Amino acid sequence: MRVWLAAACAAAAVASVALPGADxxxxxxxxxxxxxxxxxxxxxxxxxxxxxxxxxxxxxxxxxxxxxxxxxxxxxxxxxxxxxxxxxxxxxxxxxxxxxxxxxxxxxxxxxxxxxxxxxxxxxxQPFFIVARKTMPAANLAELVKWLKDSDGRATEGTSGVGTPSHISGVLLQNTLGVKWTMVPYRGAGQSMQDLIAGNTDIQLDTPATSMPHIQSGLIKVYAVTAKERLAVAPDVPTTDEAGLPGFYYSFxxxxxxxxxxxxxxxxxxxxxxxxxxxxxxxxxxxxxxxxxxxxxxxxxxxxxxxxxxxxxxxxxxxxxxxxxxxx
The missing domain is CATH 3.40.190.150 (Bordetella uptake gene, domain 1)
Structure with missing residues (x-):
């Protein structure tokens, strides 16, 4: 009997070890x-x-x-x-x-x-902000659109990488405006934002989470939010409808x-x-x-x-x- 019990206990112990992730x-x-x-x-x-x-x-x-x-x-x-x-x-x-x-x-x-x-x-x-380097001459979204059209393809936009939401939204903006410019891919929004702040790129479509501290400190300019309603945390930023680009919405x-x-x-x-x-x-x-x-x-x-x-x-x-x- 003792031998049988010992064997049974050993078998149970082996079973419990053999299935570490079963439950x-x-x-x-x-x-x-x-x-x-x-x-x-x-x-x-x-x-x-x-x-x-x-x-x-x-x-x-x-x-x-x-x-x-x-x-x-x-x-x-x-x-x-x-x-x-x-x-x-x-x-x-x-x-x-x-x-x-x-x-x-x-x-x-x-x-x-x-x-x-x-x-x-x-x-x-979350929606995006349409932002630009602080030295961008455009005072509003309509002027930014005109600047992009007049740039003859020389404008640059930083993105978080090929296929990321910032890239896809940028392509949608190009298609909406009928204008092409250079997309500059980075390994993340933090890096692309640093180059925008430095003035190495011209524009960016980026999240409020990344953009707002730099907008508030005056390091970049903001033109619109890609949503139907203004954001409670940024009530002074107009929607794309209000800023002159009606129907251009994007969120991820x-x-x-x-x-x-x-x-x-x-x-x-x-x-x-x-x-x-x-x-x-x-x-x-x-x-x-x-x-x-x-x-x-x-x-x-x-x-x-x-x-x-x-x-x-x-x-x-x-x-x-x-x-x-x-x-x-």
């Missing part, structure tokens, strides 16, 4: 810090939003959420890192409509944006994804932590101050993110491919 909740996930991968450089809106959300999730998870920037190729390197990470819940990534939608139409990716990830939840969306969104095969229990805990963070008054205030429009609770689910991302792919890929935007 994330039973094993107390998370039992150590988790990592949020940011696929773009420090200082841009994705990085800023990531750090606000990570801090909000930390309290809910009871573990630190370490934010790590993994840059390159318009965010494809960082998203690829998430795709290849161990599917245990301890590594997940933040992405947006560029990194997790547009890139699939312009880069030869080694992963599938829908099939190789577990959606966690939507965070928020952020969400969280884990590697494919991450246990449902871990995804559920990460989603629960995200929802808790987005409901927290302190986190909400920080995001709203960054001009973020937080998705309602019913759109913060993994299922809603998957459906939303799929719809965005179906909407944008034909537009991007018809414009001939591609990186080989």
């Amino acid at each position: 994330a909740s039973a094993q107390g996930f998370p039992s150590r810090p988790v990592t949020m991968v940011v696929p773009l450089g420090p200082g841009g809106s994705t990085d800023v939003v990531a750090r606000v959300v990570a801090e909000g999730m930390r309290a809910a998870l009871g573990q630190p959420v370490i934010v790590e920037n993994t840059t390159g190729a318009g965010g494809t390197v960082g998203v690829g890192r998430v795709a290849r990470a161990a599917p245990d819940g301890y590594t997940f990534g933040i992405g947006h409509s560029g990194t997790n939608v547009v890139n699939g139409a312009i880069y030869p990716l080694q992963y599938d944006l829908l099939a190789d990830f577990e959606p966690i939840g939507l965070i928020a969306s 969104w952020h969400g969280l994804w884990a590697p494919k095969g991450t246990p449902k229990e871990a995804v559920a805990k990460l989603n629960g932590a995200l929802k808790t963070a987005l409901a927290d008054p302190t986190t909400r205030k920080k995001l709203v101050e960054l001009a973020q429009v937080i998705f309602p609770p019913e759109q913060q689910t993994p299922e809603a993110l998957h459906a939303f991302q799929k719809a965005e792919i179906e909407k944008w890929w034909p537009i991007i491919k018809s414009a001939g935007i591609r990186v080989d």
Whole structure:
């Protein structure tokens, strides 16, 4: 009998060791810090939003959420890192409509944006500011449009990289105006903004999160917000409708994804932590101050993110491919 009991206990012990990730909740996930991968450089809106959300999730998870920037190729390197990470819940990534939608139409990716990830939840969306170097002679958007048309293609626009929202919105602006200029890609919005401040580029379409401190300090000029309504955090900035470019709207969104095969229990805990963070008054205030429009609770689910991302792919890929935007 003793031999049988010892054998049974040993078998049970082996079984429990052999299936370390089978039940994330039973094993107390998370039992150590988790990592949020940011696929773009420090200082841009994705990085800023990531750090606000990570801090909000930390309290809910009871573990630190370490934010790590993994840059390159318009965010494809960082998203690829998430795709290849161990599917245990301890590594997940933040992405947006560029990194997790547009890139699939312009880069030869080694992963599938829908099939190789577990959606966690939507965070928020935001419009862009149309900004320029402080030495730009144009006093308003109408004058900026005239300056761009008169520049005969010599104007320059900094972007966060090929295929990023700042690039795509710039292409849409070119198409709207019927004018071409040079797109200058950087590894993130923080770097492109520094060159705009230095006067090395002429214009930029950038998020309020990145632009507002520099607008307030007078380092750059702002002409309009690409939304139907003015922002509460920037009530003096006119909409594109008001500034003379009616119907030109653009916004982009952020969400969280884990590697494919991450246990449902871990995804559920990460989603629960995200929802808790987005409901927290302190986190909400920080995001709203960054001009973020937080998705309602019913759109913060993994299922809603998957459906939303799929719809965005179906909407944008034909537009991007018809414009001939591609990186080989």
